[in-house]
Structure formats: C-alpha cells, structure tokens
Amino acid sequence: MIGIQITIDHEKCTRCGQCVELCPMSVLDWVEQNGKTNISATHPEMCWACLTCAGKCHVKAISIEQHEQQRKYIDDENKTPFKTISPHDAEICQDYAESLEKILKLRSRPVAVNLIKNGSPLPHVPVPRKRLRYCQALIMARRGYSLLMPAWAHACPDGTSILGLSKIPPKLASGEIYVQLGKLATQEAASQMVKERPRIAEDSMRATLVSPLDEAVMMPDVVVIMAPPESMMWLCMASTYYTGRRMTFRMSSYNAQCVESTLYPYTTGEMNTSLGCYGCRAISDIGEESMFLGIPMGKMQTIVDGLKQLGRRAIPDSRAKIYLQPIP
Ligand code: SF4
Ligand code: SF4
Structure with missing residues (x-):
C-alpha cells in the first residue's frame, strides 16, 4: 500500500468548508481543537490522494504527500502462471x-x-x-x-x-x-x-x-x-x-x-x-x-x-x- 500524509495549515485555512464538502471519500471533517473548530483528516486511511481537496482549496492550505512505496512488483499468489504475449x-x-x-x-x-x-x-x-x-x-x-x-x-x-x-x-x-x-x-x-x-x-x-x-x-x-x-x-x-x-x-x-x-x-x-x-x-x-x-x-x-x-x-x-x- 502507498502511505498518504495529509497536512492542513490551520493558519492559512479560512474555514470555508469546501474541502469537507468535496472530498469524495469523506476523509475530512470539522473537529474541536484547543477551543477552535478546525478541519482535520478524521479518516486518513480512506484517502486516495485524488487531490480534489488540495486543488480546490483557495488558499492552498492542504498538502497531500504520498510516501513512495519501495515494492516494485506484486508477489502474485495466483497458482496459474501468467501467460506472456507470444x-x-x-x-x-x-x-x-x-x-x-x-x-x-x-x-x-x-x-x-x-x-x-x-x-x-x-x-x-x-x-x-x-x-x-x-x-x-x-x-x-x-x-x-x-x-x-x-x-x-x-x-x-x-x-x-x-x-x-x-x-x-x-x-x-x-x-x-x-x-x-x-x-x-x-x-x-x-x-x-x-x-x-x-x-x-x-x-x-x-x-x-x-x-x-x-x-x-x-x-x-x-x-x-x-x-x-x-x-x-x-x-x-x-x-x-x-x-x-x-x-x-x-x-x-x-x-x-x-x-x-x-x-x-x-x-x-x-x-x-x-x-x-x-x-x-x-x-x-x-x-x-x-x-x-x-x-x-x-x-x-x-x-x-x-x-x-x-x-x-x-x-x-x-x-x-x-x-x-x-x-x-
Ligand atoms: S478548502 Fe482550504 S480554506 Fe477551505 S476549509 Fe478546507 S483547508 Fe480551509
Ligand atoms: S486527496 Fe482526495 S480523498 Fe484524500 S482527503 Fe483530499 S479529497 Fe479526500
């Protein structure tokens, strides 16, 4: 799997709520933090790195970073061997x-x-x-x-x-x-x-x-x-x-x-x-x-x-x- 890091800059964020509305996977939500209502990634495991939130944020307060996975190939456990093109x-x-x-x-x-x-x-x-x-x-x-x-x-x-x-x-x-x-x-x-x-x-x-x-x-x-x-x-x-x-x-x-x-x-x-x-x-x-x-x-x-x-x-x-x- 490919790890994804979601970072929200609460200093930049204007709390417009667009990202919460637009995230297709409902990853983001409002949460109470230190007496303030902020946007937070409440379900980060659901993120696909589609960049909808980051692309639509009008102050560029969201960054989505993917950790490069090291595995180059999938270990296929299928018993039938793959038939390559003749x-x-x-x-x-x-x-x-x-x-x-x-x-x-x-x-x-x-x-x-x-x-x-x-x-x-x-x-x-x-x-x-x-x-x-x-x-x-x-x-x-x-x-x-x-x-x-x-x-x-x-x-x-x-x-x-x-x-x-x-x-x-x-x-x-x-x-x-x-x-x-x-x-x-x-x-x-x-x-x-x-x-x-x-x-x-x-x-x-x-x-x-x-x-x-x-x-x-x-x-x-x-x-x-x-x-x-x-x-x-x-x-x-x-x-x-x-x-x-x-x-x-x-x-x-x-x-x-x-x-x-x-x-x-x-x-x-x-x-x-x-x-x-x-x-x-x-x-x-x-x-x-x-x-x-x-x-x-x-x-x-x-x-x-x-x-x-x-x-x-x-x-x-x-x-x-x-x-x-x-x-x-
Ligand atoms: S779209 Fe950007 S400015 Fe609006 S709530 Fe989300 S992070 Fe904040
Ligand atoms: S990158 Fe896509 S799935 Fe992930 S939080 Fe943003 S809008 Fe949601």
Missing part, C-alpha cells in the same frame, strides 16, 4: 503501432490497455511508486512506461470504481460532487448523468495494465490513442474503409479515459471517441488540441488495413492541401 502477437502489436505512428505521424505512442479480471494471474510489470489516476497511467504509457495498477495504486475513486476495481463511494454514486464542483446544474442532472454512465461490475477486476502498444506484455483488450481531430478523422475513415458504414459514438465528456476510451470499447467491441473530460485535463498537461480514441483489439486489423490504403493517396493529398487556393 512472439507472433508481439509482432502484430509492433506492426500496428508502427503503422499508426508512421502513417498518421502520431506525436504520442498508442497505448495497450488490459483490464485484468479477478482470479486471473498478474504479469511481472512494475507498479507505480505513487498512486496515479488511470488517465495519468495512460500518459505514462505514452511516454514508454508499462504499469500494473491494482485498486490501491489508483488515485481516482470514480474511474477505479467505473472500471470495476472497487466500490463506488456514496458521494460519487449520488452525483452530488458534480454539482458541488460546478460541473452540473442540479442534483437531478447529476443523478441522471450517473444513472446513464455505464460501469463494470464492482470488484470484478483485479488490476489495470497499460503499456506502449509496441511493448505490450499481453494481447491488449483496447488500444487508446491520443491525437488531434485530423488523425481521428483518418482512423474513423479507416474503420469504415471497407464498409462505408456510418459511425455512432457515445460521449458525455464525463469520465473520458475510463468510460469513453476504455470501458465502451471493452464492453461493446466498438471503437469510441472522446473529447476528454474535466478530470483528465485538470490533472495533466494534455493539450487543448488533443482528443482520444479507444479501439477494441478485435478491430485493429481492419483499421490498420484501411489506414494503409488511405495512406497511399488520400492522407498525403489532404495533408498537402491539394485544393487550397489563395483566397481572393
């Missing part, structure tokens, strides 16, 4: 990654994602030293890291419960926190958003695994791509190159990486796009021009084949702006 499958993943990067000139690496079910063996892949949000783990994978994350290595109670690694905390289940954060107008709207949002059965997953696609340690469930809209356009065209079918995407701009880029492709077998969300944009340096696409592994061959065809004429012609005339 050389043939590894080659397929490398070919997909290379084709995507070369034809689209992607600036970040496609990410292989696996949701490891309860009861399944774990790969020998490092766990992060500190808790990370799932969206941050994807960023790390784009930068070349492979990470295995059971629930205790995740920092977002929302995304972690959505992906089936934990139970949803009451404040997130009711949606009240979305109203408090100013993201939805009413409790009714928040309840509706939560009701319509899909989720994987709670506690059914053991861990998330992310890695660069060309270094996948097992055949991925989903490939997540971050790119500008123009690259997404080609990927959509590639997916329908042989059928001409129209596409339907499911988006709400809530829970972009966990729901839109991962859960939907995982559960429906269809690719799904995402514009990002408040959480993943607030916690990272994802550029304004970036959006996301989750592709189920079963669709990758069709998409890469289509992309190779588009890469012969359509993509270079369009990128060369062949119809661009000077505006009179």
Whole structure:
C-alpha cells in the first residue's frame, strides 16, 4: 500500500468548508481543537490522494504527500502462471503501432490497455511508486512506461470504481460532487448523468495494465490513442474503409479515459471517441488540441488495413492541401 500524509495549515485555512464538502471519500471533517473548530483528516486511511481537496482549496492550505512505496512488483499468489504475449502477437502489436505512428505521424505512442479480471494471474510489470489516476497511467504509457495498477495504486475513486476495481463511494454514486464542483446544474442532472454512465461490475477486476502498444506484455483488450481531430478523422475513415458504414459514438465528456476510451470499447467491441473530460485535463498537461480514441483489439486489423490504403493517396493529398487556393 502507498502511505498518504495529509497536512492542513490551520493558519492559512479560512474555514470555508469546501474541502469537507468535496472530498469524495469523506476523509475530512470539522473537529474541536484547543477551543477552535478546525478541519482535520478524521479518516486518513480512506484517502486516495485524488487531490480534489488540495486543488480546490483557495488558499492552498492542504498538502497531500504520498510516501513512495519501495515494492516494485506484486508477489502474485495466483497458482496459474501468467501467460506472456507470444512472439507472433508481439509482432502484430509492433506492426500496428508502427503503422499508426508512421502513417498518421502520431506525436504520442498508442497505448495497450488490459483490464485484468479477478482470479486471473498478474504479469511481472512494475507498479507505480505513487498512486496515479488511470488517465495519468495512460500518459505514462505514452511516454514508454508499462504499469500494473491494482485498486490501491489508483488515485481516482470514480474511474477505479467505473472500471470495476472497487466500490463506488456514496458521494460519487449520488452525483452530488458534480454539482458541488460546478460541473452540473442540479442534483437531478447529476443523478441522471450517473444513472446513464455505464460501469463494470464492482470488484470484478483485479488490476489495470497499460503499456506502449509496441511493448505490450499481453494481447491488449483496447488500444487508446491520443491525437488531434485530423488523425481521428483518418482512423474513423479507416474503420469504415471497407464498409462505408456510418459511425455512432457515445460521449458525455464525463469520465473520458475510463468510460469513453476504455470501458465502451471493452464492453461493446466498438471503437469510441472522446473529447476528454474535466478530470483528465485538470490533472495533466494534455493539450487543448488533443482528443482520444479507444479501439477494441478485435478491430485493429481492419483499421490498420484501411489506414494503409488511405495512406497511399488520400492522407498525403489532404495533408498537402491539394485544393487550397489563395483566397481572393
Ligand atoms: S478548502 Fe482550504 S480554506 Fe477551505 S476549509 Fe478546507 S483547508 Fe480551509
Ligand atoms: S486527496 Fe482526495 S480523498 Fe484524500 S482527503 Fe483530499 S479529497 Fe479526500
């Protein structure tokens, strides 16, 4: 487990109470201390290091520090040994990654994602030293890291419960926190958003695994791509190159990486796009021009084949702006 130290500077604190209201895990509360009413971490063991309290405190009175855990790997007691990716499958993943990067000139690496079910063996892949949000783990994978994350290595109670690694905390289940954060107008709207949002059965997953696609340690469930809209356009065209079918995407701009880029492709077998969300944009340096696409592994061959065809004429012609005339 990763130890978390919560420190509240009572000199700076204006006692506005925002942190108590916003903490999704009800870690913070009012307590009487030396004749004063102060904010205190009354349930520090419940803290996920999500940084909601620290980020929203208007005087920066809260600090959340994680003690780096020393254990690099999990000692898996599962009796079934983990079956690592075969050389043939590894080659397929490398070919997909290379084709995507070369034809689209992607600036970040496609990410292989696996949701490891309860009861399944774990790969020998490092766990992060500190808790990370799932969206941050994807960023790390784009930068070349492979990470295995059971629930205790995740920092977002929302995304972690959505992906089936934990139970949803009451404040997130009711949606009240979305109203408090100013993201939805009413409790009714928040309840509706939560009701319509899909989720994987709670506690059914053991861990998330992310890695660069060309270094996948097992055949991925989903490939997540971050790119500008123009690259997404080609990927959509590639997916329908042989059928001409129209596409339907499911988006709400809530829970972009966990729901839109991962859960939907995982559960429906269809690719799904995402514009990002408040959480993943607030916690990272994802550029304004970036959006996301989750592709189920079963669709990758069709998409890469289509992309190779588009890469012969359509993509270079369009990128060369062949119809661009000077505006009179
Ligand atoms: S949000 Fe900051 S200022 Fe407000 S009560 Fe919490 S610690 Fe104090
Ligand atoms: S970091 Fe998150 S879980 Fe921990 S006290 Fe702050 S808001 Fe609550």
